[in-house]
Amino acid sequence: MKNIAVLGYGTVGTGVIDVINTNGKVIKDRQGVELNVKYVLDLRDFPNDPIQAKIVHDYDVILNDTEVSIVIEVMGGVEPAYTFAKSALKAGKSVVSSNKALVAAKGTELLDIAKQNNVNFLFEASCGGGIPIIRPLTTSITADEVMEITGILNGTTNYMLHKMNTEGVDFNEALTEAQRLGYAEADPTADVEGHDTCRKIAILTSVATGKYVDFEEIHTEGISNVSAEDMKYAKKLGYSIKLLGTSSRIGEKFCAMVAPFLVSADSSLYSIVDVFNGILVKGNVLGDTMFYGSGAGKLPTASAVVADIIEAAKNEGNNIFDGWKDEKLELIPIDDVSQTFYVRVKAGLEDNKAIVTKLFGAVKFITLDNKDNEFAFITGNLTESKFRNSVDKIENVESVIRVK
Amino acid sequence: MKNIAVLGYGTVGTGVIDVINTNGKVIKDRQGVELNVKYVLDLRDFPNDPIQAKIVHDYDVILNDTEVSIVIEVMGGVEPAYTFAKSALKAGKSVVSSNKALVAAKGTELLDIAKQNNVNFLFEASCGGGIPIIRPLTTSITADEVMEITGILNGTTNYMLHKMNTEGVDFNEALTEAQRLGYAEADPTADVEGHDTCRKIAILTSVATGKYVDFEEIHTEGISNVSAEDMKYAKKLGYSIKLLGTSSRIGEKFCAMVAPFLVSADSSLYSIVDVFNGILVKGNVLGDTMFYGSGAGKLPTASAVVADIIEAAKNEGNNIFDGWKDEKLELIPIDDVSQTFYVRVKAGLEDNKAIVTKLFGAVKFITLDNKDNEFAFITGNLTESKFRNSVDKIENVESVIRVK
Numbered sequence: 001m002k003n004i005a006v007l008g009y010g011t012v013g014t015g016v017i018d019v020i021n022t023n024g025k026v027i028k029d030r031q032g033v034e035l036n037v038k039y040v041l042d043l044r045d046f047p048n049d050p051i052q053a054k055i056v057h058d059y060d061v062i063l064n065d066t067e068v069s070i071v072i073e074v075m076g077g078v079e080p081a082y083t084f085a086k087s088a089l090k091a092g093k094s095v096v097s098s099n100k101a102l103v104a105a106k107g108t109e110l111l112d113i114a115k116q117n118n119v120n121f122l123f124e125a126s127c128g129g130g131i132p133i134i135r136p137l138t139t140s141i142t143a144d145e146v147m148e149i150t151g152i153l154n155g156t157t158n159y160m161l162h163k164m165n166t167e168g169v170d171f172n173e174a175l176t177e178a179q180r181l182g183y184a185e186a187d188p189t190a191d192v193e194g195h196d197t198c199r200k201i202a203i204l205t206s207v208a209t210g211k212y213v214d215f216e217e218i219h220t221e222g223i224s225n226v227s228a229e230d231m232k233y234a235k236k237l238g239y240s241i242k243l244l245g246t247s248s249r250i251g252e253k254f255c256a257m258v259a260p261f262l263v264s265a266d267s268s269l270y271s272i273v274d275v276f277n278g279i280l281v282k283g284n285v286l287g288d289t290m291f292y293g294s295g296a297g298k299l300p301t302a303s304a305v306v307a308d309i310i311e312a313a314k315n316e317g318n319n320i321f322d323g324w325k326d327e328k329l330e331l332i333p334i335d336d337v338s339q340t341f342y343v344r345v346k347a348g349l350e351d352n353k354a355i356v357t358k359l360f361g362a363v364k365f366i367t368l369d370n371k372d373n374e375f376a377f378i379t380g381n382l383t384e385s386k387f388r389n390s391v392d393k394i395e396n397v398e399s400v401i402r403v404k
Numbered sequence: 405m406k407n408i409a410v411l412g413y414g415t416v417g418t419g420v421i422d423v424i425n426t427n428g429k430v431i432k433d434r435q436g437v438e439l440n441v442k443y444v445l446d447l448r449d450f451p452n453d454p455i456q457a458k459i460v461h462d463y464d465v466i467l468n469d470t471e472v473s474i475v476i477e478v479m480g481g482v483e484p485a486y487t488f489a490k491s492a493l494k495a496g497k498s499v500v501s502s503n504k505a506l507v508a509a510k511g512t513e514l515l516d517i518a519k520q521n522n523v524n525f526l527f528e529a530s531c532g533g534g535i536p537i538i539r540p541l542t543t544s545i546t547a548d549e550v551m552e553i554t555g556i557l558n559g560t561t562n563y564m565l566h567k568m569n570t571e572g573v574d575f576n577e578a579l580t581e582a583q584r585l586g587y588a589e590a591d592p593t594a595d596v597e598g599h600d601t602c603r604k605i606a607i608l609t610s611v612a613t614g615k616y617v618d619f620e621e622i623h624t625e626g627i628s629n630v631s632a633e634d635m636k637y638a639k640k641l642g643y644s645i646k647l648l649g650t651s652s653r654i655g656e657k658f659c660a661m662v663a664p665f666l667v668s669a670d671s672s673l674y675s676i677v678d679v680f681n682g683i684l685v686k687g688n689v690l691g692d693t694m695f696y697g698s699g700a701g702k703l704p705t706a707s708a709v710v711a712d713i714i715e716a717a718k719n720e721g722n723n724i725f726d727g728w729k730d731e732k733l734e735l736i737p738i739d740d741v742s743q744t745f746y747v748r749v750k751a752g753l754e755d756n757k758a759i760v761t762k763l764f765g766a767v768k769f770i771t772l773d774n775k776d777n778e779f780a781f782i783t784g785n786l787t788e789s790k791f792r793n794s795v796d797k798i799e800n801v802e803s804v805i806r807v808k
Contacts, residue, residue: 019547019689026549030614124544130690132544139543140528140536143423143710145430210434268696271675285423286534286707289697292672293690303690306547 002313005039005062007084008075009051012098012125013040015302016072016309017051027306033313035306038068063087070312072305073097082106089113089121094312098125098305104199104215107206111323118319122308127200128153128277130300131293135311137207137281138322144283146208148248150404153200155275155295156184156191157223157243161231161260162273165240170228183275193222194243194258201245204279205256210322211329213247213256219334221259230344230399233376237342237366238265242272244404248282255332261404262342262378269404335385340403342378346396349375359390378403406717409443409466411488412479413455416502416529417444419706420476420713421455431710437717439710442472467491474716476709477501486510493517493525498716502529502709508603508619511610515727522723526712531604532557532681534704535697539715541611541685542726548687550612552652554808557604559679559699560588560595561627561647565635565664566677569644574632587679597626598647598662605649608683609660614726615733617651617660623738625663634748634803637780641746641770642669646676648808652686659736665808666746666782673808739789744807746782750800753779763794782807 006013020027020035028034039062040054059080062068071088073095075081081102085095090113097103102110103123114121124134128151137146152158159181160174169177175192178184190196202215223243234241239262247256263270268290272278277295282288294300311320343360345352349367352375357363361380368374379387391397410417424431424439432438443466444458463484466472475492477499479485485506489499494517501507506514507527518525528538532555541550556562563585564578573581579596582588594600606619627647638645643666651660667674672694676682681699686692698704715724747764749756753771756779761767765784772778783791795801 022689023547023549027547031546130687131693132540135544136536136540139715140539140708140711142435142714143427143431143707145427268675271672283534283707285426285703287698287701287704289535289695291693291695293693297691299689300691303547303687304544307544310546311543 001034001036002069003036003038003067004070004072004309005041005068006037006072006074007041008073009040009042009044009046010074011298012074012301012305015298016074016305019299019302019306027310031310031314033310035309035313038065059084063091068093069316070094070096070309072309073099073102074305075099076101078102078105085110085121086113089117089119092117092119094120094122094316096305096308096312097121097123098301100126100196100199100203104202107203107323108212108326112326115319118317120312120315120319120321121323122312122321124308125301125304127203128279128291128293129295129297130303131277131279131291131295132304133204133279133291134207136291137204141281141283141286144286146249146281147284148246148282149201149204149208149279150244150246150269151201151204151279152242152269152272152277153197153245153279153295154191154243155277156188158272158277159183159275161223161226161241161243164226164228165231165235168228168231171224171226192224194220197243197245197258201247201256201258205247205254205329206324209254209329210324211327212324213329213331217331219257223260225399226260226401227399230401232368233342233344233366234262236368237262237378239263239403240270241401242269244269246404250332253330253332255337257334257337259402261402263404267404336383338381338383339387340379340381341387342376342401342403343391344374344376344398345394346374346398348373352394356394359393405438405440406473407440407442407471408474408476408713409445409472410441410476410478411445412477413444413446413448413450414478415702416478416705416709419702420478420709423703423706423710431714435714435718437714439713439717442469463488467495472497473720474498474500474713476713477503477506478709479503480505482506482509489514489525490517493521493523496521496523498524498526498720500709500712500716501525501527502705504530504600504603504607508606511607511727512616512730516730519723522721524716524719524723524725525727526716526725528712529705529708531607532683532695532697533699533701534707535681535683535695535699536708537608537683537695538611540695541608545685545687545690548690550653550685551688552650552686553605553608553612553683554648554650554673555605555608555683556646556673556676556681557601557649557683557699558595558647559681560592562676562681563587563679565627565630565645565647568630568632569635569639572632572635575628575630596628598624601647601649602662605651605660605662609651609658609733610728613658613733614728615731616728617733617735621735623661623663627664629803630664630805631803634805636772637746637748637770638666640772641666641782643667643807644674645805646673648673654736657734657736659741661738661741663806665806667808671808740787742785742787743791744783744785745791746780746805746807747795748778748780748802749798750778750802752777756798760798763797
């Protein structure tokens with residue numbers, strides 16, 4: 001029997017308890033691992049919940065109990081998660097975390113401490129919720145050089161963009177509906193401004209390359225400037241607008257960014273709608289493979305957490321997870337990255353066709369039937385800096401979105 | 405350095421050599437595993453290929469060389485693959501196979517021999533080509549009871565059905581084109597009659613449940629009776645026709661079958677087109693997750709084979725892969741399985757509406773504009789035996805396809 005302690009009895013924490021209660025017998029029979037939740041750490045009490053018998057308020061009770069071999073950190077945020085995780089690893093306990101903020105900020109150090117102490121620091125649930133992606137990257141896509149990872153990594157924004165696309169509502173209305181359904185938080189900044197996606201693509205890129213990515217170096221834009229109007233143009237062009245976290249190899253360096261993109265109907269990411277997540281991995285010999293599923297939600301996320309607990313339990317005293325080394329992955333400055341861009345302009349097409357063609361190379365123009373004094377265009381392939389130089393010379397630019 | 409031997413220098417075998425040549429350094433740096441191909445077994449000689457220096461015609465050379473720790477079986481077919489794999493495992497060598505025929509027929513015994521000899525028998529590439537699916541099922545989706553696995557597992561038939569759907573060509577024309585492009589073999593029986601898919605869904609179900617599935621017990625139908633006409637009805641109904649291998653849990657038993665199905669646009673399998681494969685796994689807590697990619701092809705398949713070689717190399721002397729036990733999974737007889745069905749009839753709708761409604765419960769009727777004396781309908785949920793009883797009472801039935 002493996003005694004475990006769960007730090008935080010919030011959404012994911014209650015999910016972990018649910019999954020162990022529901023599937024404990026299946027896990028014992030099939031995986032040979034019997035899990036016993038010995039403690040749940042939370043500031044609050046839960047007098048009407050059977051969990052109350054296991055609630056502790058003092059982390060030292062868990063830390064000093066040598067019977068506890070795995071600590072499950074599902075609190076979120078960097079502190080006190082970092083302090084708790086670090087001391088657990090140093091005490092010879094494996095740590096499982098669903099916390100992307102912790103992993104992105106402190107993963108390098110925690111992986112190193114885990115290695116030194118011959119325990120494991122696992123975080124499958126930190127990216128893509130229930131979708132298996134960290135373990136496939138580290139144990140399945142091992143014969144390849146990963147050339148690109150591109151993901152729809154945030155269910156909240158994907159839901160909002162889908163709603164804007166299918167129902168023609170604007171950003172604010174989509175946000176209100178997402179909040180009403182519990183998909184978006186009262187303060188939605190981390191989701192809609194892309195910070196959540198940024199941390200996830202940093203983690204995935206670190207895992208895929210074995211070098212750590214400083215998430216603060218990743219150029220990050222959110223979806224708050226995406227309008228229902230842009231959706232209409234995108235649709236007419238055969239595209240859909242998605243918030244992507246993307247990183248791709250250019251020689252030994254990587255180009256990484258988070259931004260809304262026009263995604264073509266040919267892409268397997270195009271049909272990832274609603275709150276679902278999808279992660280496309282391109283290997284130099286494998287080609288494209290995609291992982292799809294529930295990127296959030298209590299039970300799917302808890303399923304991934306419990307799978308990590310099982311992996312830690314099966315590998316007690318054996319550091320199995322390399323993660324990445326304390327060597328920084330060099331990112332290409334955003335100015336030097338080449339893209340194509342969609343631009344919408346509040347002006348007549350005929351008056352501007354010549355200058356747009358001259359400035360942006362090969363371009364595709366598009367107008368909507370009911371919009372006289374407006375047009376959009378797709379540029380040729382340009383570096384970000386060249387594009388910005390050129391777009392500054394056009395008046396009445398309403399919006400700019402990159403094209404994948 | 406790990407010395408390996410490749411049995412068979414066909415498509416997958418040459419792919420394995422290519423992947424090791426291309427990514428050997430990346431694999432060494434990132435995975436810490438240096439691979440050396442010491443022998444390639446083939447009946448033929450390859451005088452103009454550098455591989456000739458490693459070609460042997462006698463398997464005993466490999467078997468008796470204690471330096472060879474991993475044997476790669478990429479010959480296909482049950483014999484002599486079975487004899488070779490068995491003797492390698494007994495000699496303390498791990499075996500990696502891409503051979504679904506071998507794994508479906510002899511997997512139980514080979515897994516057991518591997519365990520007894522503390523080596524590994526790995527076969528990621530046997531299902532879904534390059535798509536990671538076996539390892540995710542055994543190491544990631546471990547906190548769940550798997551409720552269903554449904555896959556488009558054969559690229560050849562998916563290409564043909566896609567072509568019939570988008571270009572309106574009939575089965576024979578689609579087959580000819582698939583053969584011209586090298587997607588279908590001269591004798592396409594194994595693909596078009598569903599035998600290939602049958603072995604794959606048997607393997608996946610065995611891995612997911614830990615009990616072996618006798619592939620010969622799986623009800624298997626191919627796509628040779630699917631007509632371009634049915635495609636038109638399906639499209640009008642908002643469906644697409646796909647060849648699925650599917651198994652789902654009903655209590656402690658499973659219902660498994662291979663057949664063409666009408667798949668609705670809501671399904672994540674709907675958008676798997678062309679030669680691609682997609683495998684949907686439903687967990688009781690995870691919900692739906694899907695794995696998508698190149699289900700065949702030299703390099704993607706070889707990528708999965710080499711990933712298994714790396715896994716075997718990292719775990720020398722340590723049997724890590726449970727696979728399944730020598731306990732048979734009970735399948736529900738096809739007669740007792742409940743489904744909904746699409747039926748096309750060469751007769752007037754009005755003359756038949758009453759009897760169809762009476763026989764099949766709640767039904768949805770559909771006619772095409774240019775077809776006067778023909779209609780189709782979708783039944784309510786019926787057992788296979790009840791359905792067959794009822795359909796026998798209708799005259800001029802042209803085709804029957806299940807609905808997913």
